[in-house]
Amino acid sequence: MTDHNNTRSARAQTIDDLSEDALGVGSTDLRTVRDLLLRPRQVLEAWMTQGATAAGRYARPLRLYLALNGVLMLIQFLNGGSANLLRGLPPEVLLPAIEASGKTRDAFIADADGWMSLITVPLLATFYVVAATPLLRWWDPERLGWRRGFRAACAYLNAWTVPLLPIAWFIYGTGPLALLASLTMAVLGLVAFLRMGRGRWYRSTLLGVVKAVILTAAIAVIGLLGSTLVAAIGLYAGTVS
Numbered sequence: 001m002t003d004h005n006n007t008r009s010a011r012a013q014t015i016d017d018l019s020e021d022a023l024g025v026g027s028t029d030l031r032t033v034r035d036l037l038l039r040p041r042q043v044l045e046a047w048m049t050q051g052a053t054a055a056g057r058y059a060r061p062l063r064l065y066l067a068l069n070g071v072l073m074l075i076q077f078l079n080g081g082s083a084n085l086l087r088g089l090p091p092e093v094l095l096p097a098i099e100a101s102g103k104t105r106d107a108f109i110a111d112a113d114g115w116m117s118l119i120t121v122p123l124l125a126t127f128y129v130v131a132a133t134p135l136l137r138w139w140d141p142e143r144l145g146w147r148r149g150f151r152a153a154c155a156y157l158n159a160w161t162v163p164l165l166p167i168a169w170f171i172y173g174t175g176p177l178a179l180l181a182s183l184t185m186a187v188l189g190l191v192a193f194l195r196m197g198r199g200r201w202y203r204s205t206l207l208g209v210v211k212a213v214i215l216t217a218a219i220a221v222i223g224l225l226g227s228t229l230v231a232a233i234g235l236y237a238g239t240v241s
Contacts, residue, residue: 028057029067032058035058037162043159044159045200048144048152068161068165069121069122069161071165071168072168075172076117077117079173082230084174085227085230085231086112086113086231101238109238115233116231116233123226127226129150132153132218133152134149136153140200156196171185186216189219190209193211197211
């Protein structure tokens with residue numbers, strides 16, 4: 001019986017290794033995603049008290065965050081890249097750049113979009129961590145250092161991003177569905193904070209809601225700044241490339 005169990009364990013480990021090698025996703029990642037959906041507060045506590053891998057139970061918060069953003073990059077690419085952001089710019093901003101490039105409108109947008117699609121998700125993801133880390137560190141009663149504050153920010157952003165994936169396609173689109181998806185994204189951010197942070201970042205529900213709104217607003221503002229920077233880079237790249 002022991003040999004049989006060992007064989008099953010070895011086979012399961014082999015399948016897990018193959019899955020991680022082929023897809024970059026193993027059983028640890030799937031367990032982490034599942035628990036972020038079902039019990040995010042317990043996942044946060046494990047990451048904060050047992051180290052970045054929660055004693056081997058969960059994926060590292062930063063590693064998972066990078067993987068989730070990789071999925072978002074793929075969704076953005078399949079949905080047409082960042083061209084919608086360019087087309088939404090005011091004519092007085094877009095037209096002079098097109099004229100300076102000496103290209104047609106479509107050629108300019110294609111060149112600019114190539115650069116923007118490459119940097120949008122990584123840049124904004126970095127900005128979100130920068131916005132969340134000092135607030136979560138400040139609100140933690142244990143006065144976490146910057147290292148664990150950074151880990152907490154990645155944990156929160158993971159808890160926000162996982163339920164966001166099913167509607168991410170619409171966020172990168174246009175029209176009413178994109179607006180609805182963006183509003184849903186904000187609500188998911190509030191819910192992620194409230195589900196994950198009770199007992200660590202807040203104790204009363206009212207205070208939790210206030211802090212969730214502050215954090216979501218801070219991320220929205222820095223996201224707007226990041227999007228402005230991405231558009232500026234796109235305009236420059238479309239002009240000189």
